[in-house]
Amino acid sequence: MSYYVAHRLFAAHDRALAAQLAHHLARKLGEDHVFLPFCDTDEENLVADVKGRRLFELDRDRLRRIRALIAIVHGPSPDDGVCMEIGYAAARGVPVILLTTDFQDYSTAPDGPRTDFPDPLLDALATRTVRLPRLSATTEPSGTSRFADFARRNQAQARQAIDACVDATLQLPAPAADTPAPSPSSNTVYTEPSPYVPPHHPLSVLTRNPHVTTISQTRFEAPDPLTAARRDWTAALASARILVDASGPETPPGAALLIGAACAIGRPAAAYLSRSSYTHAAGREPNCRNLMIQYGVDAILRSTEEVTTWIGR
Template identity: 70%
Template sequence: MYYIAHRLFAAHDRALAAQLAHHLALKVGEHQVFLPFCDTDEEDLVADIKGRRLFELDRERLRSIRALIAILHGPSPDDGVCMEIGYAAALGAPVILLTTDFQDYSSAPAGPRTVFPDPLLDALATRIVRVPRLGAPAQQPGTSRFANFAARNHAQVQNATEACVEAALQLPLPLPTISVPIRDGSTVYAEPSSYTAPNYALPGRTTIAGVTVLGPTRFEAAEPIPAARHDWAAALSSTRIVVDGSGPETPPGAALLIGAACATGRPVAAYLPRSTYTHATGREPNHRNLMVQYGLEATLRSADEVTAWISG
């Protein structure tokens, strides 16, 4: 089954994902494509704890997918989508990332560029399908420049959809088997927030109560993508993972690692001193994203709680 991960919270995002799912289903059959929100009946689903039930339904699909196709745009990738990418990648499923973003990203003005704001996304992608330019100018006399611009964007989306379906069909068979690294019982991987200054005193610390604390190398590396692969291996070889969830939404790297920990059974906690809650009809309040919320073992509200969780 192909799992299509996408931002859920605006009609145009859901429409784009549905268009992609439709064109892929024409090639592989509808039963081979899973589209969240649509296939979990999110708008009409009734459950005692609706957010948790949605998490469980999506997680069930993620554990048996042929590949994950994720739609990502802009400098703030959706944290739920990143969580799903991390989950799939940790289990060895191919990951196709689709973007129409025309920007590159770097950690310094003249630094090495990546397709996505966090190099870990570039590193985890089996294939990146990037269609950053508008379609050809429309030749429709009598229409406004705005209608012509809309047509060029529709053409760009169509091109992206077709390229992504072709990439999915070209994935190799059978799937490679990827083993999860053996855990080292004395290490914790700590991921800071890319949005804020460090909020707990881990950078520069090598041990806490006898536990070795590892951190990322990719943000300052001359070659960020190989460094991102090193960070991924370090996180998956650690016993536990702690992330700083501070920012407008959970940072991409943090969300990726929450997904990976959830997939592989590692305890994972997030430092989040202040939650922003989301509300939807029939659903319990969720802090930010329900996929991230229910993938966590613990939410830590202070630096002391972070230190206690690492040493505990």
């Protein structure tokens, strides 16, 4: 069993931070016990008929046999592929350690309760959160420029965060057996609206279907968002189907977490996405969302009619 390091793939500094974390973990655990996406799937050199799908399969297959997942999560728009991986691990009962150097807290109202992450479901699913939000203490000036000194403080902060994350990983209890998936309630659909846009009518059509019981997300309106997030998670995993609104600059964190959970426990899931832009990378097919999202769902739905058809199957 390995330790899976989940991270945003699309910029060198994100990959470098993840590589440093994986390297320090490997020094304690052995290289064969640490898995680093992009690096260990050899993404730039991988050749496959459908490259994005093949990358998804390689990462999913590794997620099925991990000891723990360590995820780097930063900013108000957490990476949707990372969130999918977190949801997958959490649904299987695998420990999840979240690493962040974000100095912001989040709330749904100016004076509302604060969480470490923009979606309280991330806080609720974390076995442990390692958070170092402040720059390291001032060191001796480098003698070059204030910018070089500032870079050194950021680099020291990242090193401290990595060391704390490695320590937290080594303190995890012995692995337990996989958590069995709850038996789904027949004809129940859990719906996850997008926080980025007004509620879309394709989700509301479910409330007019007398043959379907709809359970919807509650945590963003609740006075206790963490407790509500845990209820949302339990309700989603106990539903027969999961329908998320994937609208936004990228798939919303909660939607991505639930897609990962559905993929892990074999629950049908669909993403409503009325329109999207496409990403293109060398050797890959066009992706309308992060490939972990695109291939983690059973269907991407574009209209009310498609939502109704999918529910009525």
